[in-house]
Amino acid sequence: MPEKELEHIEGILREEDIILMRPEEEETYKKVEACQNCGLCLAVCPILEVLQHESYSGPRSITSELSRTVREFWKAKDVVYLCTLCGRCQEICSKNVPVPKVVSLIRSKLFKQRKELVPANFQAMLENLSNYGLAFEPMDEEARVESARGRLEILGLPYLPDKVKPNAEILYFPGCQAENLLPEIRESAKLVMEKMGVDYTLLPDLKCCSLPSILIGDSETADRLQKDFLEKVKSVGAKIVVTTCAGCTATLAEIKNRCSGDFEVKHLLEYILEDFGKEKFGKLVPNHPENVSVTLHSPCHLDRHVGKYTTDYAEELLKMLPQVEFKRLEEPGRCCGAGGLLNLYNPRISREIVRKEIEEIQKLNVHNVVTPCPLCLVQLDQALFKKRSKTQALDYTVFLAKRLYGA
Ligand code: SF4
Numbered sequence: 001m002p003e004k005e006l007e008h009i010e011g012i013l014r015e016e017d018i019i020l021m022r023p024e025e026e027e028t029y030k031k032v033e034a035c036q037n038c039g040l041c042l043a044v045c046p047i048l049e050v051l052q053h054e055s056y057s058g059p060r061s062i063t064s065e066l067s068r069t070v071r072e073f074w075k076a077k078d079v080v081y082l083c084t085l086c087g088r089c090q091e092i093c094s095k096n097v098p099v100p101k102v103v104s105l106i107r108s109k110l111f112k113q114r115k116e117l118v119p120a121n122f123q124a125m126l127e128n129l130s131n132y133g134l135a136f137e138p139m140d141e142e143a144r145v146e147s148a149r150g151r152l153e154i155l156g157l158p159y160l161p162d163k164v165k166p167n168a169e170i171l172y173f174p175g176c177q178a179e180n181l182l183p184e185i186r187e188s189a190k191l192v193m194e195k196m197g198v199d200y201t202l203l204p205d206l207k208c209c210s211l212p213s214i215l216i217g218d219s220e221t222a223d224r225l226q227k228d229f230l231e232k233v234k235s236v237g238a239k240i241v242v243t244t245c246a247g248c249t250a251t252l253a254e255i256k257n258r259c260s261g262d263f264e265v266k267h268l269l270e271y272i273l274e275d276f277g278k279e280k281f282g283k284l285v286p287n288h289p290e291n292v293s294v295t296l297h298s299p300c301h302l303d304r305h306v307g308k309y310t311t312d313y314a315e316e317l318l319k320m321l322p323q324v325e326f327k328r329l330e331e332p333g334r335c336c337g338a339g340g341l342l343n344l345y346n347p348r349i350s351r352e353i354v355r356k357e358i359e360e361i362q363k364l365n366v367h368n369v370v371t372p373c374p375l376c377l378v379q380l381d382q383a384l385f386k387k388r389s390k391t392q393a394l395d396y397t398v399f400l401a402k403r404l405y406g407a
């Protein structure tokens with residue numbers, strides 16, 4: 001059907017509050033019908049742990065109630081924007097009901113049909129994504145390098161110029177946060193890969209992985225960013241896309257799987273364990289002048305969206321580093337409360353969730369909590385700072401760079 005006609009029909013349906021679904025969306029939505037109303041998911045949802053049913057009816061309501069009513073998605077507004085998409089409900093569900101996917105689907109329908117219900121706090125990010133293709137306003141190159149150099153200096157790490165070259169085996173994809181807000185992560189990844197002697201390149205014009213657009217519900221921008229990513233991987237000819245962000249890893253891997261791309265997507269820690277080799281990596285790490293105790297916060301987007309094995313990898317690597325004492329959290333994959341843009345939508349609840357994680361971390365009395373995700377890092381860092389905690393939050397890749405370079 002011609003685009004104009006389709007738009008006209010969609011307009012009429014919108015007025016009548018009738019929602020069109022693409023076949024793959026229909027397939028996702030139908031999965032909620034498997035819900036048997038057992039309530040197991042209610043016991044693991046981090047929002048319910050904080051709200052105690054006060055104003056949130058939980059994952060069961062997303063599945064059982066919505067599957068039994070007409071598709072009045074706007075009635076689910078308060079539920080879907082509170083969900084962190086942590087995936088704990090799906091993990092425990094014997095019917096494997098994909099709540100995070102259903103939540104993203106409902107958000108996309110709200111965005112299309114009832115834009116006035118999309119939280120106003122998403123506006124700035126929405127504008128950045130549409131103006132720059134990035135979740136945060138980019139700095140000019142000179143300011144970015146200056147900021148990166150300053151942060152590396154504080155960490156005691158050297159600065160390496162960017163590598164942009166054709167036909168590299170690895171395309172390093174830093175993601176919006178490491179590109180603009182936390183450049184020490186991007187620079188540390190370069191340092192780690194340089195030490196490993198791997199053939200990598202950066203992109204001269206990085207765009208977002210599309211996760212923030214998916215979370216806002218802006219599927220058109222998400223589609224555009226995904227197309228841009230696939231074209232860039234093809235033009236570089238890379239075999240592996242390496243990331244240092246849990247959200248980018250899960251999102252880009254899903255895009256790759258959907259289009260059967262002939263490349264792989266891995267978090268740097270997966271690349272080290274699966275491709276480079278743990279023993280080989282261990283030989284690169286010198287004895288360090290300082291002993292340090294450390295624990296791991298494993299992000300939802302790795303632990304559940306990619307797989308539990310990523311948490312095992314992250315722990316394995318920490319345990320083999322010289323002069324590092326690893327102390328395990330009872331549950332390393334708890335939700336930090338920032339996912340699903342909850343930190344923007346409802347900072348109070350987001351802070352309540354991370355407070356519980358901080359209590360667990362403080363019981364261990366460690367020097368550092370490390371996490372392979374910039375979003376979790378900011379959330380943990382702010383909460384630890386507020387508590388005036390002695391434990392410092394560090395990005396996982398930055399921690400590896402510090403141990404490799406004796407910093
Ligand atoms: S979503 Fe799964 S765990 Fe939750 S009530 Fe339904 S069947 Fe039970």
Ligand code: SF4
Nearest residue numbers: 045083084086087089
């Ligand atoms: S994905 Fe997480 S926050 Fe969302 S409903 Fe499920 S358990 Fe709750």
